[in-house]
Structures are given as structure tokens and as C-alpha cells.
Amino acid sequence: MSKPILEVKNLQVSFKMYVGEVKAVRGVSFTLNKGEVLAIVGESGCGKSVTAQTLMRLIPTPPSFIKSGSILFDGKHEITKLSEGQMEKIRGAEMGMIFQDPMTSLNPTMTVGSQITEGIIKHQGMSRKEALVRAAEILALVGMSNPEERLHQYPHELSGGMRQRVMIAIALACNPKLLIADEPTTALDVTIQAQIIDLLRQIQKKTETSIILITHDLGVVAEIAQRIIVMYAGKVVEQGSLDEIFYNPKHPYTWGLLRSVPRLDSNRHDELVPIPGTPPDLFAPPTGCAFAARCPYAMQICKEQDPEHFIVSETQSAACWLLHEDAPKVERPIEVGGRANG
Template sequence: MGKPILEVNNLRVSFKMYAGEVQAVRGVSFSLNKGEVLAIVGESGSGKSVTAQTIMRLIPTPPSYIKEGSSVLFDSKHEITKMSESQMEKVRGQEMGMIFQDPMTSLNPTMTVGAQISEGIRKHQKVSKSEAMQRAADLLTLVGMSNASERIHQYPHELSGGMRQRVMIALSLACQPKLLIADEPTTALDVTIQAQIIDLLRDIQQKTDTSIILITHDLGVVAEMAHKVIVMYAGKVVERGTLNDIFYNPRHPYTWGLLRSVPRLDSDKNNELDSIPGTPPDLFAPPVGCAFAARCPYAMQICKEVDPEHFELSADHSSACWLLHPDAPKVDIPVEVGGRSHG
């Protein structure tokens, strides 16, 4: 498969606050190959978006800072954690693109969508204004907008939510980036439009062979798009694996909890969806042992005292859970989680 397009090693990001240090990302590592889609899943506050925005160097410094020993190597040559803002500006947009959660806060309300897309093209490529505008129209056609030559003259408020998200995708693709980060790209959209946007992203990924990091809490979206999945909790990766590993053979109780909270058509149960009881820990003072122990029905004494390392289950699959230790009591994957079907 060649060298990974992105290698994240021991990424640790904290925020200095008046009350102390919030350890938002605590030792995250993963790699992404060309043409792959990696989904990062977890509840709000698990560190997903901070991880993504650190890769793009979009989080404000201060109050945030990347701790010593963190490494984000992009395209085998850019050490993102060490780059200046002017160096990042050359990479951001041209080689990396980002689709944000809410297009209305990310698009400029005072500029037409064509002007916004062509501005990015002209910044990174030597083309005339009319060429850039033509390319903007072509991009809007690529992302499935009809009458693109008219749409480029419209302002964001004149478009529907689904159209604005398509404009955001066109913006992020303007310079044919090698890496696209989609941060909750369907959250603000209704279900029908969500499905269209996911189909669009999958189609673009297949046509352009772009690598995608998909940040989401929606496991339905993950099942539609991802090749690999990492599950984050309290700023750490608690399980990583292929799509099939995570859906058919999940080995961390937190992953079980996430899968249980998704509606299933093949279930006989008519009762309410399961939710994970309790709340995530305070990252001002993370727990000494496993961060999930306080909410885990299988927690043992060691879970509260020692943070588990990752237990390797296969070349692609690992989980940070003491239940996988040879001396731990045997716990079967809950029946309603293992063997789940997905599209």
C-alpha cells in the first residue's frame, strides 16, 4: 500500500484554562493510507474534533498547545506540529481540505459562493479570475448542484442547508487535496439530505482516491463509508480496527455501548434504545485507571487502578481493555452487538 499519507503518533493536546489544564487529547496514534476512509467515533467531548483540528492546525494557540513528543507526519514530509502558520497556509487548502459541521458559520455571508471557491483556487494556483470562476462552477457541478453557472452568483443565505454543505465540499476540493477531513458533515441536515451528502462523499472519494478522515458519532454513516474505525473516549483511542472488526467483533465495552445505542431493524425488542449510563470523566483531572471504568458494567479493581495498554487482536485490530488479559474473567460480546448487519 506504500507509505501512509498521514501518521499520527502519541498526539497530546491540552488547553490551559484559568482553573488548570484540560487534557483534551491524550496520546492518540493512528495512520491513514492513500484512498482510505478512517472514521473517528465517540461521544461529544471524546477528543475527536480537537484531534482533527490539530491535524489542520486550526485550534487557537493559546489556550491550546501540543505537548512535547507529539508527531503528525503528513505526506512523509510535513511535520505538522513543528510548522509555522505561514508554512501551514501553503499546506492547508492545497493539500488538506476540511468540511465543517455547520456551513452557515464557515461560509462568508458577504461573498457569493463562486467568489469564495475561486478565491481558494487563485490563492494556491496561478489561474485567471475567469478560469477560477469556471473551475468553481465545475466543482459545484461535481458535487451535484444543478445550474452551477447561476449558483456561483448566489450568496450562502440564498441556498438551502444541503446546498450550503455541497458548497463546503466544493470549497474543500478546490485544490484537489490529498487529505479531506469531514467533521460531523451531516449533523445539521435532515435524513434525506444526509444520505445524499454521504453518497456524494463516497462517490468523490472513489473518483479522486482522496484519503478521508470522517469525524462522527453516527455509526450509520460509519457503516456506509469507512474502511477503518478508531473509537475515542476521554481523549484516548480505546479500540481500533477495520469496519468489520468494529461492527462484528467489537472488544471494548464502550464500543458495545455505542453499538447498542443505534436503532436496529432486525431487533425483536420494541423497548427504548440503550444508552450508556453516567457521563464522561472530567479531563481537568483524568482518572488514574481506565477512563471508562466508572461507567463500565464489567469493571474490575485493576481497571480503576491501572490504565490498560492496547491488546493486539489481529494486525489491524486492538482494544485497550483489561477484559482481554489472559487472567481476566471471560466476558462474551453481548448478543445484540456482535454480528450486527450493516449496509
Template sequence: MSKPILEVRDLKVSFKMHAGEVQAVRGVSFDLNKGETIAIVGESGCGKSVTAQTIMRLVPTPPSFIKSGAIVFDGKTDIVKLNEKQMEKVRGNEMGMIFQDPMTSLNPTMTIGAQITEGVIKHEKVSKSAAWKRAVELLSLVGMSNPEQRVHQFPHELSGGMRQRVMIALALACNPKLLIADEPTTALDVTIQAQIIDLLRDIQKKTDTSIILITHDLGVVAEIAQRVIVMYAGKVVEQGTLDEIFYESRHPYTWGLLKSVPRLDSDRNSELESIPGSPPDLYAPPVGCAFAARCPYAMKICKEQDPGHFHISDSHSAACWLNHEDAPKVGRPVGAGGHANG
């Protein structure tokens, strides 16, 4: 098997604040293969966006700092060790990012064409006319109508879906090997969301680009991802293939996320379940399992000792004491991605 395009190893990222150190990312590890899409899911504040932005080295330093870990890109470059000048050659060229809100990410004073050509000229050292032609081609690739006219328009002249297509074109401008999409469909209506997901899938087939999708929308995950990483309180609590996470999940937090999604096969009068309680304070993370205070299955050991990862299969692991051979047998609840095991 070929070497992964991205290897994240024991990544720890903190923010130095007046009140102390916020431990936003606490030992995250995962791999991404060429041409693969992985989704990183979890509720707000779980560390998924910080992880993605650290890979691109976009988190402001200070107040953030990388405590430890490695981010090996393309088998040779440790992103953590690069200075800003070296990172500029990677960012936008070999890695692209689609941001959550295109209206605040695009420059309102520049035309769409000028924003796309800026990166092409910088990284590929081509003429202005060649870069402009490339901008038209990119807008056509992402499904924009009349791309020859769109390049002369400003962001405020476009709809939300069109601006998101421009963001994708910007991210693809230099044919990156890795594309990070941070909540790319959050501000869009359902019809446009489906179009953007179809677009990402189509582009991946054409370019063999690897994609990291950051989202809290499990419906979007089911449409595009091959593997899923579930994060909670700055840690990976479960990871596996799409089917393993949706139908064979082994962590109570994952069950809670799945039960909070509307299902077509459930009683239409039944209420959606929420996960009670609040995430822990990352100024002083708990000693044991971070989810223990909100977990209906928590045992004494959960509050005293971190479980580490139990390997369920070659592709599936979960950080939960319930997977220990001596733990009580708990079946997956009905509604948590399938039928109960019980």
C-alpha cells in the first residue's frame, strides 16, 4: 500500500490566554491516503477546525502554539518544522482550503478573477494572461455559468452558492494534493449543499485530490466520506470507515451524535435526542475520559483513567472503557446509526 499523503501524529495545540492555557487539541493522530475523503466530526469546540487550520499553519501564533507532534505531508515534509516563508510555498500550492463563510473570506475590493489569478501567478510563475485564462477554466470546472463574465464581478454580486464555488476554485487554483473543507456547506440551503457535495466528489474523481472535510452535519458525511474521525474535547474518541461509524460505532459520544440526526424510519412525532450536559473546560481537562460526566454508561474507572484506544478492527478504534473485555456488555442504542446490538 502506498504511503499516506498526510500523517498526523500526536498533535497537541494550545492557546496561551490570560486565564491560563487552553488545550484545544490533545494528541490527535490520523492518516489520509491519496484520493481519499475523511470527515472530522464533533460538536462546536471539539478541536476539529483548530486541527485543520494547524495542518495549514493558519492558527495565529501567538496566542496558539504547537506543544508537540508531527504533521508529515507527502511523505517528506513535517509541516510543524517549517517557518512561515517555507510554509508559503506549501500553502495554496500543495494544500488548499475552503473556508466556512466565503463572504468574509473573499476580498470585497477585488474581482473574482483578480483573487484567483493572484495565487496562480505567485506559485506557478505564469503570465497574467495565462493566469486569467486559468481563472476562467477553474470557474467553469466548479460549474459557474458564464465564467468569462464572472471573473470581472465582485463577491457581493454573487449568491451564497456561487461564492462558495469561487472559494472552491480558489482552493484548486494550483492543483493541490490536499484540500481541506472547513464546514463548506453550513451557510447554504439544502439544495445548494447537495450541489456543492456533488461538485467536490466530481472534482476529486477528476484530480485525485485528497479531502479532509470538517463538519457537524452527519448527512453530508454520509454523502462524501470514506472514513470518519469523531472528536471530543480536543481528542479523537473514535475513528473508522463510514459503515463502521454509522452502523458499528463503539463510543457513547458517537451514539449521541447519531441519535441527534433526524431519521426517515422513525416516528415523525418522536423528539430528537440531545446529549445532556456541556463539554469539559479545556483550561483544566479531566484526568479520565473527557466524556465521562455526560455519559450514561460511565464507570468509576472512566473518571480516573484515560481509556486510550481499543482496536476493534484494522480500521476501527474507540477510546472507551466499554470496549475492555471485562466491561459490562452494552448494546448500541436504537437510533444510533442502525439497530441495537443488544
């Protein structure tokens, strides 16, 4: 079996603020295989985007800093130890990123063509004429109509969906091995969202690029991901394959996320149930399980000791004391895949 394209081990990222230290990412570990689509889901503030931006060393330092951990990319690059100059050779060339809002990410004073060709000229040594030909090919790949014409337009002349396609084209310009999509459909309407997700799926099949999808939209996850990581309060609380997370979730937080999403495959007509309370303050993370204060199944040990990751299968694990052999049996409060408590 080939080595993973990305191996993250015990990653801890904090922000130094005038009132103290914000522990945004607290010991995240996962792997990403070549050609795989991995989704990272969770509420706002759970550490998804900080984790993603740390992988490309895009978070500002200071105030942020990597406390500990390892990010091994392509089996040879230890991202946490590279200089900024070394990272500039990897960003864009081997790792690409699609940001949340293309209108604020694209340069309004530069044409689409100039923004796409910038990375091609820098990393692949092409002339501007050659780079423009390549840029037009990429725009065609991402489904942009009249690509040669679009090269000479500015971001404000394009629709939201077109701007997002330009963002994807920039990220794909140098055929990266890893593509990180940070909430790529948040600012788009539902129809365009579906088009962008379909586009990412087609690109992944054509180029075999590994993709990390950062989102809070489980509907988007179901369309494209093969494996899912659920984050809460800066930690991974559950991970598994798409089927395992949707059809056999084990962590109460994952149950809560699924209960708050409308389902078309359910035989019941329950109202959507929000997760009560708010995430903890990461200036001073709570002792024990961070979800305990919001969990209806919390036991005394949950408030005193952080749970280990209990192995459910070869691909699934969850950090919850309910999976301990001595824990009381709890009936899952949701219906999944049209089957109750499967």
C-alpha cells in the first residue's frame, strides 16, 4: 500500500493574545491517502480552518504558533520545520487552497489571467504566453465558458459562481498533489453549490488529486467525501468512512450534528433538534471531555478525564466514554439511513 500523501500527528496550534493563549487546535491527528477526499466537519470555532491553514502555513505568525506536532507532506516535507522560502516553493506548486470567499481572496486590480498565470510562471518557468494558454485550459477544465475571453476580465465582472471557478483554477494551476477546499460553497446559492461540488468531484477523478474539504454542511460532505473527521473544541472526536459516520455514528456530538440536518431518507418526520449550549472557551478549555457540558449522556468521568479514542473498526474511532466496556448502554437518538438505531 502506498504511503499517505499527508500525515498529521498531535498538531497543537495556539494564538497569543493580550489576555492569554487561545488553544485553537489541541492534538489533531489524521492521515490523507493519495486520491482521497477527506471532509473535516464541525461547528464554527471548532478548529477546522485553523487546521487547514496550518497545513499550508498560512496562519499569521505571530500571533499564532505551532506548539507541537508533525505535518509530513508527500513523505518528505516536514511542514512544521520548513522556512518561509521553502514553503513558497510548495504552496501553489504541490499544495493548493480554495478559500471561502472568492471576492475577498481575488485581487480586484488584476485580471483573471494574471492571477492564474502568476503561479504557473513562478513554479513551472513558463513564459507569459505559454502560461496564458495553460490558464485557458484550466478555466475550460473548471467549466468556465469562453475561457480565452475570461482571462482578460476582472473579478468584479464575474458572477459568484464564476469567481469560485477562478479560485479553483488558481489552486489547480500547477497540478498540486493536495487541494484544500475551505468552505468552498458557503457564499454561493444552492444551485451553484451543487455545480461546484460536482466540479470538484470531476476534477478529483480526472487528476487524482487528494482533497481536504472543510465544511459544516453535511449535505456537501455526503456528495463528495470518502472519509470524515468530526472536530469539536480543537480536537478530533470521531472519524470514519462516509458510511460509518452517516449510518453508524458513535459520538453524541456527531449524533447532534446529524439531528440538526433535514433528511429525505427518513421514515419519520421529527423536527430538527439543535445542539443546546455553546462550544467552550478555548482560552481555558474544560477538564475532561469538552462536549460534556452540552451532552445529555455525560457521566462524572466525562467531566474529570478526557476520553481516549476507542476503536470501532479499522477505519472508525471515537473519543467517548460511552464506548468503554463498563459504560451504560445508550440508545442512539437518531434514525440513520432509514433504519432506527441500527
